Amino acid sequence: MKLGIVITMHYSKKNRPNGMELVNNCLSTLYEHLDYDFNVYIVDNQSDIKSDIGDGIDNIWYHYVENQFETGLTGAWNLGINKAVSDNCDIILNINDDLEFNTTINNFINIIENHEYKDLSFFGPVASNCPGWPEQIYDKPIDKLIELTGKHWDDILAGFMVGFTNKFFERFKNKDNNLFSLNHKYNLGDGKWGGQEGEQIVWKSNSAKLFVVGYCWVNHIKDAGWRIAREIDSNNYNSSYRGTIE
Numbered sequence: 544m545k546l547g548i549v550i551t552m553h554y555s556k557k558n559r560p561n562g563m564e565l566v567n568n569c570l571s572t573l574y575e576h577l578d579y580d581f582n583v584y585i586v587d588n589q590s591d592i593k594s595d596i597g598d599g600i601d602n603i604w605y606h607y608v609e610n611q612f613e614t615g616l617t618g619a620w621n622l623g624i625n626k627a628v629s630d631n632c633d634i635i636l637n638i639n640d641d642l643e644f645n646t647t648i649n650n651f652i653n654i655i656e657n658h659e660y661k662d663l664s665f666f667g668p669v670a671s672n673c674p675g676w677p678e679q680i681y682d683k684p685i686d687k688l689i690e691l692t693g694k695h696w697d698d699i700l701a702g703f704m705v706g707f708t709n710k711f712f713e714r715f716k717n718k719d720n721n722l723f724s725l726n727h728k729y730n731l732g733d734g735k736w737g738g739q740e741g742e743q744i745v746w747k748s749n750s751a752k753l754f755v756v757g758y759c760w761v762n763h764i765k766d767a768g769w770r771i772a773r774e775i776d777s778n779n780y781n782s783s784y785r786g787t788i789e
Contacts (some may be wrong), residue, residue, distance in 0.1 A: 546581040547575065547632030549623030551616065552640040554590035562590060565764065570596075576646050582630065584623040586749040588616070614725065615735025621721040628712055635712070638704045642670075643762035647684050651759035653689065662710035664752040665743060667700035668759035674681060676701045678755050685757035692745030696729075700753055700770050702740045703763050715746050 550569065554562030570583065583603045587594055597603035604626060608619060618636055625729050627635045647668075655666050673679040678689055679701055692698045707722075717724050719756035722742075725734035731740025742752055 544579070545630075545632045546579050547584060547627030547630060547635045548581055549584045549586065549620070549627055549635060549637045550640050551586045551588055551592075551623065553588045553611070554592070556591050562640070563594065563596075563617065566596065569638070569640050569642050569644075572642075572644040573648070576648055576731060577652075578642050579652055580648050582627070582632065584626050585641065586619040586623040586694065588619045595769040609769070615727055615734055616737075617723050617739050618725055620739065622723050624645070625713070625720070628709055634706060634708055634711060636706045637702075639763070641764040643764070645760070645762075647759045648761070649756055650684075651706060651756050654754075654756050655708065658754075659747040660752050662708050662714065664707070664754055665700060665710065665751060665755050666706040666756050667744065668704055668761050669755060669757050670701075670703065670761045670763040672763040673701045673703065681760060682756070685759040688759045689755040689757060691755065693743050693751070693753045695744070696741065699743040699747075700755065704761060711751075714734065715749070715751060 548567065552562060552566040566585070568618060573581075573583075579639055581602065585596060585603060585605045587605065587607045589608050593607045594605065606622065606626070608622070624635060624637055629638035634652060642709055649788075650668070651668055655661055658664060667679060669679050669681040669685060673684065676692065676697070676699070678698070691700065712722055721768070723739045724730070724742060727734065727742055729744050730738030731741065743751070747753060
């Protein structure tokens, strides 16, 4: 089984000075606790400076996005996911850079790998902080698997960490060969920086299943730095802007 972990990161001296600290901590806890062999796909969504984070490490692929305002957070997610799929990863995790892991991350992988409906299912963990999604907020792991209805915004998975198989990707990818669309029915009017989770409602209507894996708990710091970029993008710039967030 080949595991790919996609991480979107961003560092800005002015607006996200802890960006490098967050992603380094995230990686450190992954390497410390994950018992599976894995590849890391880091998408740097236009940090002030390019990072050397993957230099000399065989299982880290690093890509620097020159202009994050073209496709926003959604584009970064798709870029890393598509790379993991092209590398034939069997299971793919798409995660924030503001997560801290523990040994229960192995439960998450094990559940996906062995689930009866793994190729129809989208999975998420429970966490210390999860905006708006009550089924995922806990202060420790819980010994159960919760299936969500996917009928509305209060009963889908939050996007800070999700897992799925490559066969799920092939089944539910859109006409642009991306898992997440910039424009869909439930994008809340903002397909670049928000609304990605709403696509689960679309998938659910096409027979997808959504599960909260209570056996896996992560510490979600919830930095939410992407909201600053969204505000800058909507208020001051257009898609031709190629500067940094300052």
